[in-house]
Amino acid sequence: MTPGPVTGALLEALRxxxxxxxxxxxxxxxxxxxxxxxxxxxxxxxxxAADPADxxxxxxxxxxxxVEVPRRALDAALPRVGADGAERLGLVVAAGADHHxxxxxxxxxxxxSAHDAAGAVDWWIASDPGELATGDALRTDHVLGxxxxxxxxxxxxxxxxxxxTLDLGTGCGIQALHAARHSxxxxxxxxxxxxxxxxxFNASLAGARLDVRHGSMLDPVxxxxxxxxxxxxxxxxxxxxxxxxxxxYRDGGRAGDHLVRDLVVDVGAVLAPGGVAQLLGNWEHRxxxxxxxxxxxxxxxxxxxxxxxxxxxxxxAEYAETWxxxxxxxxxxxxxxxxxxxxxxxxxxxxxxxEAVGFGLVLxxxxxxxxxxxxxxxxxxxxxxxxxxxxxxRALAAHDLLEGLDDDALxxxxxxxxxxxxxxxxxxxxxxxxxxxxxxxxxxxGRAVQAGTALAGLVGACDGExxxxxxxxxxxxxxxxxxxxxxxxxxxxxxxxxxxxxLLPA
Ligand SMILES: C[S@@+](CC[C@H](N)C(=O)[O-])C[C@H]1O[C@@H](n2cnc3c(N)ncnc32)[C@H](O)[C@@H]1O
Numbered sequence: 352m353t354p355g356p357v358t359g360a361l362l363e364a365l366r367x368x369x370x371x372x373x374x375x376x377x378x379x380x381x382x383x384x385x386x387x388x389x390x391x392x393x394x395x396x397x398x399x400a401a402d403p404a405d406x407x408x409x410x411x412x413x414x415x416x417x418v419e420v421p422r423r424a425l426d427a428a429l430p431r432v433g434a435d436g437a438e439r440l441g442l443v444v445a446a447g448a449d450h451h452x453x454x455x456x457x458x459x460x461x462x463x464s465a466h467d468a469a470g471a472v473d474w475w476i477a478s479d480p481g482e483l484a485t486g487d488a489l490r491t492d493h494v495l496g497x498x499x500x501x502x503x504x505x506x507x508x509x510x511x512x513x514x515x516t517l518d519l520g521t522g523c524g525i526q527a528l529h530a531a532r533h534s535x536x537x538x539x540x541x542x543x544x545x546x547x548x549x550x551x552f553n554a555s556l557a558g559a560r561l562d563v564r565h566g567s568m569l570d571p572v573x574x575x576x577x578x579x580x581x582x583x584x585x586x587x588x589x590x591x592x593x594x595x596x597x598x599x600y601r602d603g604g605r606a607g608d609h610l611v612r613d614l615v616v617d618v619g620a621v622l623a624p625g626g627v628a629q630l631l632g633n634w635e636h637r638x639x640x641x642x643x644x645x646x647x648x649x650x651x652x653x654x655x656x657x658x659x660x661x662x663x664x665x666x667x668a669e670y671a672e673t674w675x676x677x678x679x680x681x682x683x684x685x686x687x688x689x690x691x692x693x694x695x696x697x698x699x700x701x702x703x704x705x706e707a708v709g710f711g712l713v714l715x716x717x718x719x720x721x722x723x724x725x726x727x728x729x730x731x732x733x734x735x736x737x738x739x740x741x742x743x744x745r746a747l748a749a750h751d752l753l754e755g756l757d758d759d760a761l762x763x764x765x766x767x768x769x770x771x772x773x774x775x776x777x778x779x780x781x782x783x784x785x786x787x788x789x790x791x792x793x794x795x796x797g798r799a800v801q802a803g804t805a806l807a808g809l810v811g812a813c814d815g816e817x818x819x820x821x822x823x824x825x826x827x828x829x830x831x832x833x834x835x836x837x838x839x840x841x842x843x844x845x846x847x848x849x850x851x852x853x854l855l856p857a
Pocket of ligand 1: 497500504520521525540541542543567568583585586599601602603
């Protein structure tokens, strides 16, 4: 039995019982060593740390570590709902009615805390127990909890107030829950009925209203009013079509990277003018073709503004290992199965001349009017400062501002240096003049731009008092160069710095 929506007195009782089960309380019960070990998928230290006689300890043992607890421990940890109520909700299975009888969790249930544009959130998220709890490979209809990709997408999502939002492939509902904080209405879709049950349960606990719909890709919303925001952490994992279990949570059933391609190409059909779609995805790097060309073709077919950031690249072997382990297949547990699946993965990649796989963020936007103006495909594999959502929103606004400015208008702008920007000067020991000057962004994508002396001088003078054109004039006098030449050199660089958030309109 999968949990579903909860209402009324039972919901109130469950919320009250779970109130002490917070991220901070779990960390306190586990301590830093067991917490760190859990992050490495090792539960022995946590089993030693979590005392079943302590209410939070019992909840950690049952719902995070997946071990049996005596009925009386769960009754004490959930005093209003009790083990009976938890069983009726589909959260646990009890071996019997005696207080010594063992109760085993049927779900993973853990506190989740985050900070988004609307402030702090503290929720509980239920999903299927992972490999750490079951000690086995995942079931193919496994419903994921909140993972690294989930938080990446949640943090890059632009959290402007929205009318209608779609979370495609909602899983446990985490993107939809965040979206509900800044959207009037949220539709959450999935091909998995079980996932929708978890999403509805989690939404009840969080007090969020979701319109939960079953169906594949855009089918459940094709005839809807358009959306102002679409978020999707889709099942983007490139998986051989044969010789492999197909995990619903990561494999959309299409060859290669076609699921991501189809989503990029088609999502515009459900976007309102000005509406934004933010997706995660994998894409293949085919021999002899730059990834930007391949993903660029999808973007062009979409007819939308597009900004694609490649964050990671793996070679085919690394990729196969990552996803084999993710499904719970290990060389130790099943050497023959591991080798066969590994082979199937490499065969699949070889059949399409795939040399590597990129992972990244895709932002698409339906222009409010006219043709697309934004087409940016870039690689940023270094550290970024999450949450990036507000930075991305500012970058979109800067792009739109710059689109409306010719060079004369740009020269008339008064700019200031963003507070996170620092200047680095690299000097050969003993020399006075720097060989390299870097402008470095501490926030956002953490970009670094190499600046010539004139550009560094211009940026240094951007304090909001003088217009860009006036500063260029002053720098031209200082360096004794023709103003027109210097302006032609510097204005495109100023455009880039405004677009990327180094310089802000005063
Ligand atoms: C990687 S999980 C993402 C879950 C959640 N949104 C998150 O961010 O953690 C992908 C979800 O897509 C669902 N899914 C798989 N194939 C789908 C399809 N064709 N259409 C819609 N959803 C699909 C899976 O059941 C799964 O819940």
